[in-house]
Amino acid sequence: MSIHQDAPAVVRAFSPTEPVILNRPQAAARAARFFVEKFPGKSLYAVKANPSPDLLAVLWDAGVTHYDTASIAEVRLVREALGPDAVLCFMHPVKPVAAIHEAYHIHGVRTFSLDSHEELEKIVEATRDRDGNDATDLSLCVRLRVSSEYSELSLASKFGVDLADAAPLLQATRQVADCLGICFHVGSQAMSPFAYVQALERVRAAIVDASVTVDIIDVGGGFPSIYPGMEPAPMEDYFASIHRAAESLPVSYSSELWCEPGRALSAEFNSMIVQVEKRRGNELFINEGAYGALYDAAHVDWRFPVRCLNETREGAAEEFAFYGPTCDDADYMEGPFRLPADIQPGDYIEIGMLGAYGAAMRTRFNGFGTGLSVDVSDEPMNSQYRGDRVHPRAKDNVVSLR
Ligand SMILES: Cc1ncc(COP(=O)(O)O)c(C=O)c1O
Incomplete structure (x- = not known):
């Protein structure tokens, strides 16, 4: 399998119309x-x-x-x-x-x-x-x-x-x-x-x-x-x-x-490239969702990091919610996901940290859940293991943020 540099390189190579799983x-x-x-x-x-x-x-x-x-x-x-x-x-x-x-x-x-x-x-x-x-x-x-x-x-x-x-x-x-x-x-x-x-x-x-x-x-x-x-x-x-x-x-x-x-x-093994198919205000209809890798985003309000892969978008970051691809109201991820204010249909988004309980949750419901899987060589969006984190003081009494 060939190794691509990062998500933008994968978009340039394939112009994918289905979600792409990136392996690191x-x-x-x-x-x-x-x-x-x-x-x-x-x-x-x-x-x-x-x-x-x-x-x-x-x-x-x-x-x-x-x-x-x-x-x-x-x-x-x-x-x-x-x-x-x-x-x-x-x-x-x-x-x-x-x-x-x-x-x-x-x-x-x-x-x-x-x-x-x-x-x-x-x-x-x-x-x-x-x-x-x-x-x-x-x-x-x-x-x-x-x-x-x-x-x-x-x-x-x-x-x-x-x-x-x-x-x-x-x-x-x-x-x-x-x-x-x-x-x-x-x-x-x-x-x-x-x-x-x-x-x-x-x-x-x-x-x-x-x-x-x-x-x-x-x-x-x-x-x-x-x-x-x-x-x-x-x-x-x-x-x-x-x-x-x-x-x-x-x-x-x-x-x-x-x-x-x-x-x-x-968690750091996978991210995913998805495409915006429609925009309705600050709701983006994308081609992956609650019956796929975004199960936790839909069902337990998990927040995943996102980045817009269209570098010409310059709008300040705004908060968006996602709808997934199925014909189903429950296919909804409230987020919020912070993306450029001028993001448009056709743009690609990379959703990070989907290696745990993400890629594994994909189903074929409604005919979705297919697409490429490719290796990339760049860093995951976040890492516990890079060694470059500011070392927060260990707090033994931090309680759940939810
Ligand atoms: C028995 C058992 N061990 C380990 C795990 C992994 O947990 P985590 O992904 O939080 O590390 C699970 C997850 O549910 C589990 O059920």
């Missing part, structure tokens, strides 16, 4: 190396954020050896893309028995998460051998419910055993697991390192209550990227806070610290 392998590799080198433990890529085989290959080449998969389709995909040496962990706390069976017996998955006795029974049953013997090589991570109060997207409702119910589940899991882990998710785009400190305090209470030996502490995802209006503390502050808090836990000396970044490893 160098940015994803830099993010991966950052986690591999600086996180004080093991980093599992959460495939859900962006399952692109191109991205998986970049992360693998940059040293990411473990993958957090959340469906049997993701297990198959990563095994197929990366081969037998990739370590796959099945971290969805509610799985079909058939999926556990296939993951364990066919794809070599040994690590599973759970948050209930029912799930534990399913895992034990699905991993027995033909003679009815229980598996002796399971790593089982009990997911604890923790607060999402510091995060832009909550993950506190659906999964996780409450602290009050955790002890019997940890004890029962310890009985069948070769390695026992505790995992949690502080919510996506955690805006303060304190989110992890608070969650690890809950982990401490769970361990003390249950009096079990714990081999793995998995702090999950939630590591933030930079978006308009969301400038998190530097990633090093998150790592340092996690390291300090995890070091003081009552776990065995040989226990491992894991994390499962999705957004932080993928």
Whole structure:
């Protein structure tokens, strides 16, 4: 695949009439190396954020050896893309028995998460051998419910055993697991390192209550990227806070610290070129939307950085909303997106930071969702890893901006 310099070069080359996904392998590799080198433990890529085989290959080449998969389709995909040496962990706390069976017996998955006795029974049953013997090589991570109060997207409702119910589940899991882990998710785009400190305090209470030996502490995802209006503390502050808090836990000396970044490893991988098809006041009708890569912009008012690719537009920046391409009122992204006041139909816009929960959300609804995908060599619109950010003082008490 040829590599283009940047979005304007892609527009010059193709004059695209459909959205174009831009891949920045160098940015994803830099993010991966950052986690591999600086996180004080093991980093599992959460495939859900962006399952692109191109991205998986970049992360693998940059040293990411473990993958957090959340469906049997993701297990198959990563095994197929990366081969037998990739370590796959099945971290969805509610799985079909058939999926556990296939993951364990066919794809070599040994690590599973759970948050209930029912799930534990399913895992034990699905991993027995033909003679009815229980598996002796399971790593089982009990997911604890923790607060999402510091995060832009909550993950506190659906999964996780409450602290009050955790002890019997940890004890029962310890009985069948070769390695026992505790995992949690502080919510996506955690805006303060304190989110992890608070969650690890809950982990401490769970361990003390249950009096079990714990081999793995998995702090999950939630590591933030930079978006308009969301400038998190530097990633090093998150790592340092996690390291300090995890070091003081009552776990065995040989226990491992894991994390499962999705957004932080993928956000900078993609941006997208879209075209304005109609202007109605400060509403722009563009050819990508709520059923595509702008799902989060439509459904949770996520703000993505934008830039107009027509350099002759000189108007001062104004606030615009977007309509997507489908015949559907819900295909609306309120933004605001700041673009030149004189932007017109035919102009192209680059929308940045669409590598996490962006490119992965595209559907074929209404016949849309197709188009080119090309590599570019310029910098992403924002980066946590460029090393040129003003170092904001670490604020352990920043609350969610929403
Ligand atoms: C179990 C699990 N781990 C990790 C992640 C990745 O989270 P993030 O993209 O916020 O890093 C998710 C995302 O929902 C998840 O469900």
